[in-house]
Amino acid sequence: MRPSTVRLAVPAALLTLALGGCAPAPIYKATPNTVAVPPAQVSREPERYGSSDVIWGGRIVQVKNYADHSEVEVLAYPLDSSQRPKADDTGSGRFIAAMPGYVESLDFPAGGLVTFAGRLNGTRTGNVGQASYTFPLVSVNQSHVWTAKEMQGGHPNVSFGVGVGVIR
Numbered sequence: 001m002r003p004s005t006v007r008l009a010v011p012a013a014l015l016t017l018a019l020g021g022c023a024p025a026p027i028y029k030a031t032p033n034t035v036a037v038p039p040a041q042v043s044r045e046p047e048r049y050g051s052s053d054v055i056w057g058g059r060i061v062q063v064k065n066y067a068d069h070s071e072v073e074v075l076a077y078p079l080d081s082s083q084r085p086k087a088d089d090t091g092s093g094r095f096i097a098a099m100p101g102y103v104e105s106l107d108f109p110a111g112g113l114v115t116f117a118g119r120l121n122g123t124r125t126g127n128v129g130q131a132s133y134t135f136p137l138v139s140v141n142q143s144h145v146w147t148a149k150e151m152q153g154g155h156p157n158v159s160f161g162v163g164v165g166v167i168r
Helices: 003-020 039-044 148-152
Strands: 053-065 069-077 094-100 113-128 131-146
Touching: 039 094, 039 113, 039 131, 053 094, 053 131, 069 113, 094 113, 131 148
Parallel strands: 094 131
Antiparallel strands: 053 069, 053 113, 069 094, 113 131
């Protein structure tokens, strides 16, 4: 290898290692039964997905508590490689996450970002505003409400580009 090639390769390798180490690992491990399909698709074809496992996330719409369980309605977003909802992306449907026992709505605040791992358990027809909607139901095994710090974690303060810009 020529010395000029080594001089270029070493910084490139270091940059790759530094940026690659920035993204946190996924928080939930997929099972062999996990399907990578958005809630909107399950709403259209619930019989196709049966009782598959899913890892979904999004923005909390509301929490409803019942005598023996709680339900969290979520506007779904695609997840990044760390399973954080990409809330700046287009929504991919809604779903209801059913959790055993009582869920404190302050721990799952409306507008908060969350990721759930669980099993599909049918659908339920309800309303979004005045429109009828079919919600996939997820029996939750694990849940994580994301903090602002966690949402920023793994996003390096480095950008690449060509041109003139102003940083504010």
